[in-house]
Amino acid sequence: MMKVKIFNVIKQYVFTSFLFIVLLVISGFLPFRNYSSIAVLYIAFNYYTLLGIIRMGGKDQSKESLYHWLDILDGSGSLIRRMFIHEKNKDIISNLETVYNKLLLLTNHDKRKLKLLKGYFSTLNNEGPFDLFFKTILGILVAIIAWGINKGVILGFTKMNIEDIELLRVTPLYIEVLNYSTIIFLGGMSFAVLIKNYYKEKTRNRVILEIIDVCIEHAEDRKNHR
Structure with missing residues (x-):
């Protein structure tokens, strides 16, 4: 059970954080890089906020x-x-x-x-x-x-x-x-x-x-x- 919880934390937070960092780096090489970077940051903010809202609602395993x-x-x-x-x-x-x-x-x-x-x-x-x-x-x-x-x-x-x-x-x-x-x-x-x-x-x-x-x-x- 503990291993499953650790894996879920890594999947939801560590892996997604790494993915957002990669997207930020890639967006630096794209046209309109400022717009792309801000969009990625907004997506990350909404993603983690949504996770918090879902967790507040409780989760039945x-x-x-x-x-x-x-x-x-x-x-x-x-x-x-x-x-x-x-x-x-x-x-x-x-x-x-x-x-x-x-x-x-x-x-x-x-x-x-x-x-x-x-x-x-x-x-x-x-x-x-x-x-x-x-x-x-x-x-x-x-x-x-x-x-x-x-x-x-x-x-x-x-x-x-x-x-x-x-x-x-x-x-x-x-x-x-x-x-x-x-x-x-x-x-x-x-x-x-x-x-x-x-x-x-x-x-x-x-x-x-x-x-x-x-x-x-x-x-x-x-x-x-x-």
């Missing part, structure tokens, strides 16, 4: 332990994928019935297992640190874009050098409109994809939760009729 799993609760994606990836997409009722039957088969119609599964997906569906981080970052990005539009910063990105535009033999306004349209289109699409990917898993979990409730009712009725 036994990633395969149940203790670690209870912290991250991973596996829902692989479970759902394994159950439904080979099922064909049909009409709404058929899809819901397929999910219903698969969940009953998975839990063997056991009410206790269904309730455990419900608790698991309910926990996943609750907002956690990642949700707060995502919404904060999204809010910051929207604020930066609004500020950029208000201050004309984004409009400044759409302008080209007059000499370059003359070579194209078009009016400057034409290029500005095309650039501005491109920024709006690509920015809007990026936000749409980002938000869609974020809420996609939550929508799936909500549907699973609703179907689990129906499965629990079925298990209770089945038990009462015995």
Whole structure:
């Protein structure tokens, strides 16, 4: 164990420090050597600062332990994928019935297992640190874009050098409109994809939760009729 810790320290600090020194030496022979050297120093600063931040968050060495799993609760994606990836997409009722039957088969119609599964997906569906981080970052990005539009910063990105535009033999306004349209289109699409990917898993979990409730009712009725 001690050897592993020593190796990790050498790998994270000694080896990387040597690598940064080599990069600094190489950057001295490159054009714009001052810019290159400063960039390497900034990278080194950010690297070691990030290491410190990660260490402050704590590190669990036994990633395969149940203790670690209870912290991250991973596996829902692989479970759902394994159950439904080979099922064909049909009409709404058929899809819901397929999910219903698969969940009953998975839990063997056991009410206790269904309730455990419900608790698991309910926990996943609750907002956690990642949700707060995502919404904060999204809010910051929207604020930066609004500020950029208000201050004309984004409009400044759409302008080209007059000499370059003359070579194209078009009016400057034409290029500005095309650039501005491109920024709006690509920015809007990026936000749409980002938000869609974020809420996609939550929508799936909500549907699973609703179907689990129906499965629990079925298990209770089945038990009462015995």
